[in-house]
Amino acid sequence: MLDHPRRRASWWPVPRRSGTVARMDVADPRRFFLERFGLSDRGLEHVLGTALERRADHAECYFEFRVNQTASLEDGVVKKATRNVSQGVGVRVLAGTRTGYAYSDEVSLERLEIAARTARFIADERGGDRALPAPSGPRVPHDLYALSEPPIDAPVPDQVALLARLDAVARAADPAITNVLAGLGTEHRVVLVVNSAGVFVGDVRPLVHLTVTCIAERGKNRQQGTYGGGGRLPFSALTDGRAERFAREAARQALTNLEAIAAPAGTMTVVLGPGW
Numbered sequence: 001m002l003d004h005p006r007r008r009a010s011w012w013p014v015p016r017r018s019g020t021v022a023r024m025d026v027a028d029p030r031r032f033f034l035e036r037f038g039l040s041d042r043g044l045e046h047v048l049g050t051a052l053e054r055r056a057d058h059a060e061c062y063f064e065f066r067v068n069q070t071a072s073l074e075d076g077v078v079k080k081a082t083r084n085v086s087q088g089v090g091v092r093v094l095a096g097t098r099t100g101y102a103y104s105d106e107v108s109l110e111r112l113e114i115a116a117r118t119a120r121f122i123a124d125e126r127g128g129d130r131a132l133p134a135p136s137g138p139r140v141p142h143d144l145y146a147l148s149e150p151p152i153d154a155p156v157p158d159q160v161a162l163l164a165r166l167d168a169v170a171r172a173a174d175p176a177i178t179n180v181l182a183g184l185g186t187e188h189r190v191v192l193v194v195n196s197a198g199v200f201v202g203d204v205r206p207l208v209h210l211t212v213t214c215i216a217e218r219g220k221n222r223q224q225g226t227y228g229g230g231g232r233l234p235f236s237a238l239t240d241g242r243a244e245r246f247a248r249e250a251a252r253q254a255l256t257n258l259e260a261i262a263a264p265a266g267t268m269t270v271v272l273g274p275g276w
Helices: 029-036 041-051 109-122 156-173 242-258
Strands: 058-074 077-095 098-104 177-195 200-218 221-231
Touching: 029 058, 029 177, 029 200, 041 058, 041 077, 041 109, 041 177, 058 109, 058 156, 077 109, 077 156, 098 109, 156 177, 156 200, 156 242, 177 242, 200 242, 221 242
Parallel strands: none
Antiparallel strands: 058 077, 058 177, 077 098, 177 200, 200 221
């Protein structure tokens, strides 16, 4: 328990019963981080208490867990696929006019304690005696991007089939389309912020993005066109005809560039005058 009256943990959220986290708990980032990394409310309270020693004014922890994957198609086949997982936590301490930062790629209470002491040491300065604001009440969990299935969970065969369909659609636009390059990227990011002012809030950020590049050739003239898009959308948003529109637009641009004429060039008259 923290020993300073203005830093007592009366505001700390009451633990809730929770079961096993399946995939990623898109509705509750707090539960996700506590269960996945073996953290606890009491442990995080102690970390913030460590950061607030020597009369620091404010401390906060920022957690992030991210999974992203990509698949790319070229010459009619999927040539590359990647999947990366990254995670980490940062601690920030404010003391007067000074700020200390520390972070760790390993999310555990032991590493959090080390980061808290490091950030406190960097910001070591006697803080003021102003009271910290109390939370107005419990924050209602909300999902800004209410997706029943995050795009990161789209089956791999479905992703490969989408890329193959784009290749066929683009090539069907004109025999001059000689190659199609398509890249599909999906991401799922979970963040959580906990601070000494009583804030305990998280966010889930799904993301999907698709890019199509078409190569068109006629004789020695070789041009390309690129189009794409995405957003915090389900994977199904790309299977309702939107992805095919990307492919057709990329093909249209490439074919238009084939017809482009050279801009005027060569020796030209230059008029010089005083000033700009």
